[in-house]
Amino acid sequence: MQSGAGIFFDGITSARHDVAVTLGAASLVISDRTGNVLANWPYNELEPLTAPDKVLRIGRRGNLALERLEIFDADFAHAVDEQAIHIDRTGMIQRRQRGSVIGWTVAATVSMLLVAWFGIPALAERIAPLLPVTIERKLGDAVDVQTRAMLDTGKTGTAFECGTADSEKAGRAALDKMIHRLEAAAGLPGPLRSIVVRKVEANALALPGGQVYIFRGLIDKAENADEVAGVIAHEIGHVAHRDGTKAVLQAGGLSFLFGMLLGDFVGGGAVVIAAKTVLQSSYTREAESAADAYAAALMNKAGGNVRALATMLTRIGGATEPGMKILLDHPETKARVAAINKFADAKSTTPFLDAKEWAALKRICAG
Ligand SMILES: [Zn+2]
Numbered sequence: 001m002q003s004g005a006g007i008f009f010d011g012i013t014s015a016r017h018d019v020a021v022t023l024g025a026a027s028l029v030i031s032d033r034t035g036n037v038l039a040n041w042p043y044n045e046l047e048p049l050t051a052p053d054k055v056l057r058i059g060r061r062g063n064l065a066l067e068r069l070e071i072f073d074a075d076f077a078h079a080v081d082e083q084a085i086h087i088d089r090t091g092m093i094q095r096r097q098r099g100s101v102i103g104w105t106v107a108a109t110v111s112m113l114l115v116a117w118f119g120i121p122a123l124a125e126r127i128a129p130l131l132p133v134t135i136e137r138k139l140g141d142a143v144d145v146q147t148r149a150m151l152d153t154g155k156t157g158t159a160f161e162c163g164t165a166d167s168e169k170a171g172r173a174a175l176d177k178m179i180h181r182l183e184a185a186a187g188l189p190g191p192l193r194s195i196v197v198r199k200v201e202a203n204a205l206a207l208p209g210g211q212v213y214i215f216r217g218l219i220d221k222a223e224n225a226d227e228v229a230g231v232i233a234h235e236i237g238h239v240a241h242r243d244g245t246k247a248v249l250q251a252g253g254l255s256f257l258f259g260m261l262l263g264d265f266v267g268g269g270a271v272v273i274a275a276k277t278v279l280q281s282s283y284t285r286e287a288e289s290a291a292d293a294y295a296a297a298l299m300n301k302a303g304g305n306v307r308a309l310a311t312m313l314t315r316i317g318g319a320t321e322p323g324m325k326i327l328l329d330h331p332e333t334k335a336r337v338a339a340i341n342k343f344a345d346a347k348s349t350t351p352f353l354d355a356k357e358w359a360a361l362k363r364i365c366a367g
Pocket of ligand 1: 234238283288291320321
């Protein structure tokens, strides 16, 4: 097999190019549909990049333009693999990458400039963990205003936020008690904030910087306080892992990164894009599993009932965030539930709220 199809990213724009890939004598030739050669990579400079299963993703070593090529056809990927003497199956490159983690702190500034210049969304994943908490918080605040506006589609005259009317304040106090207990166990670098909104979906979401939205539908569907606490713990997992920040940086791209460099996020369409990302997209399965694992560990640490999260997840069909599909009988949901339950330790647990507080929380949107 001497040629095949691939998808090429030129590293300058985010456009995907359908390309023909040919195995030349000493190099891989990447050409567009009209036969123009877009890149010519010597075999000894090919470098494997991390990719999902069944995709061969390669780049060129030391290439500052950050071009990459993806090959989906297994047979052709194998043929490329055979030629590419540098594609390493022994883990040398991975070991080297681990060794360079320290260097990333210094490289962060350079990366930010690179992203700003080249607009490479993939770098968001690497930059997010390096952002100072104060900057992340500013980013979150800007997105928050927009998120609230997009979610608030209710009739005028009804308060969008629950827990503010006199009859709802006991519910808010109960929620605060629950969140403080989780927060004390979590030890996040910044304070967590939360808002309950009058939306019927059983959802929650976390914004960059630690603002957690809890939808009324989630509290309505829950049968005890630990079920609500479990979902909030899952959202705290996304905050701790900076998943929202990564998603927003990827979606907002250039504008946010320029904004970040200039210390001003507000203004421009980037905030709108970011809020849409938060509301419409979903995280990867890996990010969800990591948030589940975090939530289970946090529930254990806080003395709550880990199994309550699994129960709640089953009841709401696995969709803890607005962008997720409801997969009631889906193996993915079942696998998540099983994984969470494995974390449940035998210790006795203390309910997050007593009966009276729980009743108050159930009425947090009643006013
Ligand atoms: Zn999640």
